[in-house]
Amino acid sequence: MTSSIGTERKGTVESSPVGWSEDGFGVVVDAFASTITDDGRTGGQLSVWVGGRQVVDVHGGVADFRIGKRFTADTLVPFFSCSKGVATLLVAMLVERGLIPSFETPVSEIWPEFGANGKASLSIGDALAHRGGVSAPRKDLTQEQVLDGVTLANVLAAQEPLWEPGTNHSYHALTHGVFTQQLVERASGVPFSRFLRDHLTGPLQADVFFGLSDDQLPRLSHWVDEEAEPSQFSNAVPDADPEAVTWHERAMTLGGGIGIPDFNRPEVFRHLLAGVGGVGTASGLARIWSSTVVETLGRRTISDETVEVLRALRSSGPGRFPVGPPPYQSWGAGVMVPSDWQRYLTPRSFGHDGAGGQIAFADPEHGVAVGYLANLMGGWDRGNRILSALKTALSI
Structure with a gap:
């Protein structure tokens, strides 16, 4: 089953994630949420695929603080x-x-x-x-x-x-x-x-x-x-x-x-x-x-x-x-x-x-692929927190 996460609200800037995940990946979404600062300046996206299917697709935070533009799933x-x-x-x-x-x-x-x-x-x-x-x-x-x-x-x-x-x-x-x-x-x-x-x-x-x-x-x-x-x-x-x-x-x-x-x-x-x-x-x-x-x-x-x-x-x-x-x-x-x-x-x-702390890779042993993008430079611990949570979700 899949679960929706958060809501998009026009004219507001949310730091909490928006998107969806399959059951069992809530810990991954929580880890992603921890990477989004609450200062209204930055944000990111996370996508996880397992066995050729997307199981997590979330985004949150600010894509351009100069104009108050939020991250969406389509932000480049x-x-x-x-x-x-x-x-x-x-x-x-x-x-x-x-x-x-x-x-x-x-x-x-x-x-x-x-x-x-x-x-x-x-x-x-x-x-x-x-x-x-x-x-x-x-x-x-x-x-x-x-x-x-x-x-x-x-x-x-x-x-x-x-x-x-x-x-x-x-x-x-x-x-x-x-x-x-x-x-x-x-x-x-x-x-x-x-x-x-x-x-x-x-x-x-x-x-x-x-x-x-x-x-x-x-x-x-x-x-x-x-x-x-x-x-x-x-x-x-x-x-x-x-x-x-x-x-x-x-x-x-x-x-x-x-x-x-x-x-x-x-x-x-x-x-x-x-x-x-x-x-x-x-x-x-x-x-x-x-x-x-x-x-x-x-x-x-x-x-x-x-x-x-x-x-x-x-x-x-x-x-x-x-x-x-x-x-x-x-x-x-x-x-x-x-x-x-x-x-x-x-x-x-x-x-x-x-x-920028981004991560993109595949793992042939488990058929997993991850894309994590953010617009806050550096900070490798953010991606590592997400990967640690993913290991927990996959029992690796």
Whole structure:
């Protein structure tokens, strides 16, 4: 049985959740409710799918405090690095269709220009696991160059790597999306957003977008970060190695061309940034991840064999440019896998988190998928509370 939760009231701003859940998932809804502040500034959405069916779909709080706009089920939320997981699934689909030979195929076989300066042997799987040696550009880029869809790719292709590709890792915060965009567009022969729509989001009726049209912009939420510095986004600690700090900050801003505050400018989302610029609903993300482990809305996105290739560990630990203390993240081929940073549900879970505390992943052992989106930056404990409650509901 299903239970309705809360009510929508025109002209008011509610912090309590609205939506529905199946019986037995009340503890999950309660955990989600605990993540919504009562200050009238932020909110979020949660969607849980089990066995290819949605069992929780709730939202609450404020989507844009500047105009008093509430969260609804249709609010679009920037999900930052959750984008990397979705973009990686497109690459996986192309591998399954034979348009990309395998994850061990060199990037340069699909994107020949990238082979310059000793990068020719880097495999696709290692590139997607942040082992590509091009986590940041050596030259400064303007925002126009970052967003034009061409300049950054050309710069990375020609660049001497920051370390020998494949031998170490460092988070390719923004440049990861260059790999996925180039691989998808060159292998499929169509624009990234069209392949996404035609082969993933369209069939699943998933509200997930890379590049927003003008008519979608009013659905966009406004994120809040009370402690954000206006000029940069960095989690570096004071005693971190100066070289590591430099390259970490360049990875986060591409030499100053873009910073995390820019993602509150709706016009940025008109452009394709495949590693960090995705927006969508929690239900849209969750149904995508559900389709990777079980038939969902009549679709199975990738096979069990491909799931195992994706989630096989490739990168873990502090990496080439550590700037903070543990815990550290771990990655397979473009997806985050369980670590001390994020344990998800079981050791077989895989997906990707986002800088706003967002979580999107699937668990093949239990046929579960979760999408949690919020517009309050950081605060990883919020998602962990939800996952702890979900484990209780599922008796895991």
